[in-house]
Amino acid sequence: MRFRCFLLVASAGLVLAACPAVAAPTLSGELISDLKNLESRLSSDPSGVESQASQQAERLSGGNASDRWAGALYLQLAAGAEAAQEKYAEAADHLAQARNVSGVDTSQRDRWQREEAGLRLQAGQKDLAGELLSDWLQRHEDGDSLWLMAQLAAESEDWEMAADWVERAQQAGGDMSAKRLAFASAVMQRSGRLDQALAVLQTQLDQAGDDPEAWRRAAALAQKAGDPVRAAALWEAAWRKGLLSGDDDLERRINLHLAAGTPARAAEILEQALAEGTLTDDDAHQRQLAEAWHQARDRDKALAAWQKLATSSDKADDWLHLGQLALAWGKELLAKEALTKAEQGGAAEAEKWLAVLGNAQDSKEAPSPSPSQRQ
Structure with a gap:
């Protein structure tokens, strides 16, 4: 099964807005002006911005705290320029360098790590993206990121892990779109968590109660989960709503009631x-x-x-079965008629059952034994 990834969109953003809430090293007016100038050219000249920002970052890497902070911002600019050119791996590498610059505070490192994970994913580096995002989620609770982790695990067919991430995403709340519900249901089924899959399907029914396929899936899953009564109830409800119709659905309705007892x-x-x-x-x-x-x-x-x-088929086996039931239920005249026709049709056991019937009738006709005869 293939799933479409919920891609994270990495954004270079306004570079100077990346300054953390805590006091950052003071930048010179010249550096601030240069950063703003490069940022303004991101959309028109991403290649030129990439080159100049990379050179500035390298030049400032060995300087003081202020230089190192400016270098980190240039690295972010270079990453933004590369992302604009769809050079996602290079952009991710530059963000990795930026967040590892000495002196960058924890909150900014985390923001860049989140963006790097998105770029790694867009570059096709799913394993590394997953590692970065999983680490980031140890410190943050973000619904979209949790769904993405479930998506990555599903892509690797690690259904148990995918189900764990889905559970955590559900607990985090947030948007539960039809696509996410369908994804969650599929993951829970693949992981064998059928009760949870059925609960998700019930939510789908609540959201899109007029979709006959959703009702069919829910009934099938209930039956697979060993709950034929619920399966029959779901099918019956959909039938009464007019969502199911036709011979096939009617046959299914009958069979589900039989299975449900x-x-x-x-x-x-x-x-x-x-x-x-x-x-x-x-x-x-x-x-x-x-x-x-x-x-x-x-x-x-x-x-x-x-x-x-038996009358319609005129098969010996059908007459025999009728005769056996009639005999067991005390309908001797019907039993005799049916067993006789079964014998005429070649049913091998019919003669034996006729003998049983005869013995039963003889027992009824025989006089009751006296007390002395019983002894």
Whole structure:
């Protein structure tokens, strides 16, 4: 499975705005003027800015605290110019140098580290981007970054790790778009966390309740999670909303009720569909109806359905099954008729069952033994 990365957009930004809240080394008026001049040329001459900013950064690297701070700002300018030219790896390298300059405060290092992670990702350096971002997230809580970490783990097919990041992103709150919900559901399914995947799908249903495919996915996932009752309930709700229709959806509705342990409801739906001609009244559907009534323990309806099936198919096995049920349920006349037809049709066991029926009838006709005979 492929996922589109939520790319971070690295921005060189206003260089002088990068000055930290705490007091930074004072810059000379000449350096400030040069920095502003280069920044103003970023969009029109990124290549020239890259060259000049890199040279200035190198020149100032061995100076005092003020020079080193100015050098770090020139490195950020060079990174911005390179990013504008889609030279993302070079831009990331310059930001890495900037955040490692001695004297740069922690908050500024973190800002540059976050931007570097975005550039590494755009450069295709996903492993390094993940390392940088994971480290950054130990000190910060940012929803977009958490989703990105989940995305990177999914790209590597590390589903357990991806699921962990998704959980953390969900806990952080923020935007839960349809794409993120779909992504979260897929990750949870791949990691085997089916209950959580189903919870995400339920959220999708709450947000987009008129999407039939979302209802289908939710029902399928509930069944996969071992919750056939919930699967049937979801399908039934979608059916009643008019989101599901047609023969295939109707068949699925019936089968889900059978799986959920509500065979009487399945039989009622199927019986109505056959009566209205919605589904073909063939042997397969009649057999399903008979089995549904049997599971529902409605003996009269089960026998009637099996009799209709046996009459239609005229198969020896169907007559035999009808005869066995009728005998077990005390319907001896029906049992005799069905077993006789089964024997005529070549069912090997029919003769044995007819003998059982005969013995049962003989026992009823025999006089009750006296107390002395019982002994």
